[in-house]
Amino acid sequence: MMTENYEWISPFVRQLLAVSGVVMYMIGTGANIAFPGVLLQQLREPASALRLTPDHESWIASILGLALILGIVVAPFSLQKLGRKLTNQLSTLPTLGGWALLAAARGPTALLISRSLQGFGMGIQAAAAPVSIAEYSAPKHRGAFLATIAFSFATGMLIAHVFGTLLYWRSAALACGSVYVLSLILVTLSPETPPFLASKGLTDQCRKSFHWFRGYDPSSEKELEILLNSQKQITGTRRGSRWQAYRQTVRKPEFYKPTLIMMFMFILFQISGMTVVPSYTVPMMEEVSAGTIDANVSMLMVDVVRFVTAVLSCFVVNKLNRRTVLFLGINISVAALLLASLLLYLRDDGCIPDEYKWTPVIPTLVYIFGKTLGILPIPWAIAGEIFPLEYRSLGSGISGMFLSIMFFVVVKTAPFSFEQIGVSGTFCVYGTSVAICGMFLYFLLPETKGKTLYEIECHFKGIKGDIGQTELHEGEKMLELKKVECG
Template identity: 25%
Template sequence: MDPIGTSCFSLNIEENARAILEEKKQDEKFQEIIVSCRSLSRYEGKKTKTLVPQLVAASLAALYHLVVGISLAYSAILLPQLREDKDFNLTKDEESWIASIIVLTVPIGAPIGGILMDMIGRLNTVKLAAIPGIIGWTLIATAHNLPMMLLGRVFNGFASALGTGPAIVYLTEIARADMRGSLISLAPAYTSFGMVLVYAKGWVMNWRTVAWLSNIYTIVPCILIMFIPESPAWLVSKGRTEAALESLNWINKYQPQPENRAESLAELQLAALQKEHQKKMESEALNGTGIVNRIKDFMKPTGYKPLIILVGLFFFQQFAGIYITLFYSVELFKEVGSTMNPYLASVLLGTLRCLMSMVNTYMLRTFRRRPLIMTSGVGMAICMCVSALFTKWIKEKETDQTWIPVAALAMYVVTSMIGLLNIPWTMTAELFPIEIRGMAHSLSNAFAYLLMFVAIQTYYGMKDFFEGLVGMQLFYAAVSVSGSFYVLLVLPETHKKKLKEIEEYFIHNTFYLCQNKKVSNTTKKTRAKNVPKMTKLTTKDIVRNVKDVNTSQSEKLLPR
């Protein structure tokens, strides 16, 4: 029997109505407390102190991204120094392999990392990543031939793939819902800072010394994460209830006791996590988790359409030169004709990336995706054209403004961080339905890294084809503009869109400019008709309803 029906037999109707309202408020507060099991709570404790455990855990878990940034940018300082090393006599093709092979290992290492983090835990997988990391840096530091160097880069790439995924998953599972975006942004900030470090060290140190020192940045994060608890969600999935409660107690150490509840916030969250895990197990038992079902889901418009769109978007991202400025930055600054120290210019470039990664958190939360990417593409094209023009004039001795190409490339990095660099990576989690999101995320990332490998590997060959850096820069400008037109034509908007709305879009549409808006409007109207209007009930309204129900119940009890 519902509460109102039960209260019909109460002598004091108004008192019971107030009790109903109070119980409803408590239920709403409880729902707010456990609104998101995977990202823990959005509880009302607003003091900064309540966030300290989460900030500490997130800062230490994401720290491994520091060595990831060092690994990615290492080729920028390595290749110029290898040309002067007597042990190496490398061709352009061999140099491109040293730069690019690290990203070729990511599509292999990332799925292995996904399996391991579900088997042994998020933090244990990050610790495990230190083993190939140390092997890789040691091989590089002691390398006297190309095979040793390439093998070291392979181990570094595998370690990066192994350690980054579990760290991001850990952040999403321990972060409060309203803090999730800010805490996840720590990872790219650490990566950018790692790039700044390697550029600065390459300025004053030999490449072997930099490699030996990189072992420190590999080991220290693995030691520090021993002082933070494992993900409660993973512990619950393994049936380790007591350990999960200890983890939740640590994370909620400074949270106040929920009002009118005997249980602590950690206990409430544990119950919610257990309930969510149980639902997941029941869903898997009912629907199955086989590869055949996943393939069938990919054959639907909600599967193959976003995958094709994302692969195209990653193509424009990679061939717009974004990662070329990362892997070949020192060499690039030498070739544009600037008199500025190329290592100093690279440090400035890395610092800009680091600052913009922080600004980007606000931009993604505030602005729509499509305008950001289109603005980014046009801005990148303008900056590359300016750089190409002044590079040409400097080489022809028509100008002595050697600082302008450096400034143009710096602005190119800033405009890339507005949209085309980062948004495609975030959209892999937005465009796909939940049933295939994990597999689709891995698959789209694999395509992205394969395209990155091709772009980096073919850098020297394409530069020869375009007869020098000027032609190459104009090519990057053309790709950047083309990327903006591509987004205008096919990419749907996801900012503040519900996942259900995104799925419905792909069922009825392929091109954004030619979308069937009538279908979308009809869907919205139908949904609006089916959703009852919410009205704010006062105590008098509830009392009136109670009296009506009481009258109805009395009529049913009368003899006929």
């Protein structure tokens, strides 16, 4: 919903409004991931009327991953045909239904269906969120706005655990689900993204939307002209059947290189324990602390560290290079995981006195800090930047498929892993896996900070994508025309 009299609001505030709609959705996603941590804990109590088996519990925590796959399959077609705005709006409906059904559930089947609905909506949004935020944002703000995805996850996890600690699980479910109502309202207040409108040949609507988000300064005008011209060239070169188009697409370096990078990014994201820890925080921290810290206190300790670090990452990602932040997070996480694993082994062997048996808690919290600082925000930031507009929907869908598959595999196997090799062995496996993914990404991942989406696309094509003086003069001309029109 665009209004004509918006110029008194700064472009940054308008971008922030649009981004906030996606942020509220991702807060809900964080709550979806973390809610089993409190739900299952309450259902294990003797007075609970709803009883679950261990198999039920692992499915309730992990079925989001399977449902994500279906959502991610739908997402590319929705993003391409319906647009970013309508996709964001529609994705709130299954998640709202899922939370409502969860609050009313009377048995394991209803819980599983509710979690599946949440996962389906999350799958659509997993592809739509980074694309939408990147297309809403100016290059100088894009890093910070994309980092809000990490902040949103951390906030949602904290909210779910706080509500689940203070409220009965049905009331907590309604409270967590309410964020999707706010998301729907904020998304509805914002216009469609300019790149999508340009891809559909809607030039006038694209200009109007672009000016709503970015104003009329020369750098924005030249970026707008390049966006429109590049889409005209793409439209003019489209030939042949859909199958031929797909075959040509997968051979292009500007498609397969970003897709390969994002596959490793999302494998790294999941194998670092990003979704396992929120789902199994209480039993994991009971093992790490050897029962010396109350379970709910240790859960909130993890949540607070994650939340504070996520706030910090919004500033760090915008100030430092993407690669710097990512590999800083990887190095901290690997060192902390291996140290925590070593301390747990030594404690189990009786090498650590009883008064110090809580010491593995320290490297565990450092691990939470490291993965939240670099491994949580950077994959989402890169996902919003790295795909060319022509393939953005398809590339996000394919890479998101790896995210959902790894989500299911890692969360479903976590209870078995904890039981068979303990938390110490699981930490060792995660630390080693993170290190291996980090080595691949060290050679594959380019730096994207401060570059326009067009310049990033040109990097993968292997051509020079700098904006030259001709485009600068075009932008200045457009600005002068706007000044004349405004009197």
